[in-house]
Amino acid sequence: xxxxxxxxxxxxxxxxxxxxxxxxxxxxxxxxxxGKTTLTKGLVTALGDDRISSICVDxxxxxxxxxxxxxxxxxxxxxxxxxxxxxxxxxxxSEGQPILKPVYNHADGSLDRPVYVKPSEFMVVEGLFPLxxxxxxxxxDATVFLDPPEEIRRAWxxxxxxxxxxxxxxxxxxxxxxxxPESTAYIRPQRAHADIVVQFSPILSRGETVxxxxxxxxxxxxxxxxxxxxxxVGDDVNEAxxxxxxxxxxxxxxxxxxxxxxxxxxxxxxxxEAIWNLMAVPEPLSDQLGMIDGQRxxxxxxxxxxxxxxxxxxxxx
Amino acid sequence: xxxxxxxxxxxxxxxxxxxxxxxxxxxxxxxxxxGKTTLTKGLVTALGDDRISSICVDxxxxxxxxxxxxxxxxxxxxxxxxxxxxxxxxxxxSEGQPILKPVYNHADGSLDRPVYVKPSEFMVVEGLFPLxxxxxxxxxDATVFLDPPEEIRRAWxxxxxxxxxxxxxxxxxxxxxxxxPESTAYIRPQRAHADIVVQFSPILSRGETVxxxxxxxxxxxxxxxxxxxxxxVGDDVNEAxxxxxxxxxxxxxxxxxxxxxxxxxxxxxxxxEAIWNLMAVPEPLSDQLGMIDGQRxxxxxxxxxxxxxxxxxxxxx
Numbered sequence: 064x065x066x067x068x069x070x071x072x073x074x075x076x077x078x079x080x081x082x083x084x085x086x087x088x089x090x091x092x093x094x095x096x097x098g099k100t101t102l103t104k105g106l107v108t109a110l111g112d113d114r115i116s117s118i119c120v121d122x123x124x125x126x127x128x129x130x131x132x133x134x135x136x137x138x139x140x141x142x143x144x145x146x147x148x149x150x151x152x153x154x155x156x157s158e159g160q161p162i163l164k165p166v167y168n169h170a171d172g173s174l175d176r177p178v179y180v181k182p183s184e185f186m187v188v189e190g191l192f193p194l195x196x197x198x199x200x201x202x203x204d205a206t207v208f209l210d211p212p213e214e215i216r217r218a219w220x221x222x223x224x225x226x227x228x229x230x231x232x233x234x235x236x237x238x239x240x241x242x243x244p245e246s247t248a249y250i251r252p253q254r255a256h257a258d259i260v261v262q263f264s265p266i267l268s269r270g271e272t273v274x275x276x277x278x279x280x281x282x283x284x285x286x287x288x289x290x291x292x293x294x295x296v297g298d299d300v301n302e303a304x305x306x307x308x309x310x311x312x313x314x315x316x317x318x319x320x321x322x323x324x325x326x327x328x329x330x331x332x333x334x335x336e337a338i339w340n341l342m343a344v345p346e347p348l349s350d351q352l353g354m355i356d357g358q359r360x361x362x363x364x365x366x367x368x369x370x371x372x373x374x375x376x377x378x379x380x
Numbered sequence: 381x382x383x384x385x386x387x388x389x390x391x392x393x394x395x396x397x398x399x400x401x402x403x404x405x406x407x408x409x410x411x412x413x414x415g416k417t418t419l420t421k422g423l424v425t426a427l428g429d430d431r432i433s434s435i436c437v438d439x440x441x442x443x444x445x446x447x448x449x450x451x452x453x454x455x456x457x458x459x460x461x462x463x464x465x466x467x468x469x470x471x472x473x474s475e476g477q478p479i480l481k482p483v484y485n486h487a488d489g490s491l492d493r494p495v496y497v498k499p500s501e502f503m504v505v506e507g508l509f510p511l512x513x514x515x516x517x518x519x520x521d522a523t524v525f526l527d528p529p530e531e532i533r534r535a536w537x538x539x540x541x542x543x544x545x546x547x548x549x550x551x552x553x554x555x556x557x558x559x560x561p562e563s564t565a566y567i568r569p570q571r572a573h574a575d576i577v578v579q580f581s582p583i584l585s586r587g588e589t590v591x592x593x594x595x596x597x598x599x600x601x602x603x604x605x606x607x608x609x610x611x612x613v614g615d616d617v618n619e620a621x622x623x624x625x626x627x628x629x630x631x632x633x634x635x636x637x638x639x640x641x642x643x644x645x646x647x648x649x650x651x652x653e654a655i656w657n658l659m660a661v662p663e664p665l666s667d668q669l670g671m672i673d674g675q676r677x678x679x680x681x682x683x684x685x686x687x688x689x690x691x692x693x694x695x696x697x
Contacts, residue, residue, distance in 0.1 A: 148479070155468065161464060163482055175493065176444075327632060
């Protein structure tokens, strides 16, 4: 019986082998309104949508908004999502296969007809759960966790959900409180599995507040090969950024790249060029990095550049 | 680069290996209104929905009814369907994996939210395209093509589509004419890939018409091991059925089991028992075979029994 089963499986495999090329896949995980879409947009614009596409894996909701009303958990609970199907779809995409992806309509909370997604040369996968399991993590070439201070994330969530998703400020704040235990239990633990942790926040030691332009801290864990920034973080660019060896909250060593919001545009552009030249690839450096609401943001640009570096490097090695 | 790709693929495979048990899968292919659902229902009732489930693969429509109005093809055209996703889902089910299956709403022609389907011990997959490609066929343990005379299929389609899908008789007849070239090009060629071809039709040589109860012809191709019916088609059951060696339309040898509509219920029941006993399995013979609109139909019962035989035999070998 075992032989018969194995034979059948081999037959299925042979018949289905289409020799598709595997895309380079980047995960951007983080809680609701942590800035995932903003970070993703710059990467897609920089490489162009003929080479890179992004999907949001928050569409794997098991219930629509009406059904969820009577249920004891929020969308942050694994049982509220088809995470097994999300894992399956990530695996298929990582093998170069198309998927029929479910669609959650954020505007009215309904589940719509699914959409056909064919993997591009590069895929960004953003959402609440991309680093959830060993099976999902194995699909990625590099993984990012967005980790803004809660104060900032709450402000971002109120601004977005009242403007775009039809909620009142009171509803969003109540929802944040309701989600807090599930954020702690299911979303934040994914930070431990990221190769790169990004935090946009004010530099408190300089007296900055959340109202000021935000600086970025990019923690680079030695779980994948990062760009060697030592040659570029000399005197020329130290207005824009500096590199520091730290212990992360979990005690493990990390390289922390601090990108200063107070640097001039000239200084951050010089730093970007220096990082880009490390790669020696034919592609020119994009001038579309760091755009947010039509304005250029230096720390965002350099963060996106680090991620772009990983995508392009993975293609060339 | 090749090594890096291979290593990554192995990593993905290892992380995703869940050791699921493969279901036994039966395909029932055929044109619209060929009787696929009726044949399927008896199998599901006989084995019980805790052991067997069925899916219809006509849900993989690329366009809804409104979008199709401006398109130059009918749902019988491969380009009107996500057949690559159908193949992918069949492969996943055949490996014991769940799928998120698209849903086409036949009542209003819209594409609805997808449904989660977990494979049962036995799966019946019915529809227009299950035998479409080598990749789809490889997923099945046995394959059936339903091949009623066109006159009968047209009458069935008019009866169903006017009663259940909101069309007028004129619309259905016009639709049948429009679909004819695509039936010829894409649906009927699948007959060549079936292990079993089933035809319900009147026995013209006995002067029967389409108004009479229909006899069944079950062509069993030597592509899979069929029940050896020689010991049972003796004098005891020859009122109910007889076996004949034929050349099929394509010139290849087949065993043709003719099941007579004129046989008494007693005679078909005796034949059913004789076939069932060939298997020597612990399951009792179901008394739910052959039911159609609350009435028992002998030729349908024996046809379903042959398929049941294949399902259960595949599980026990």
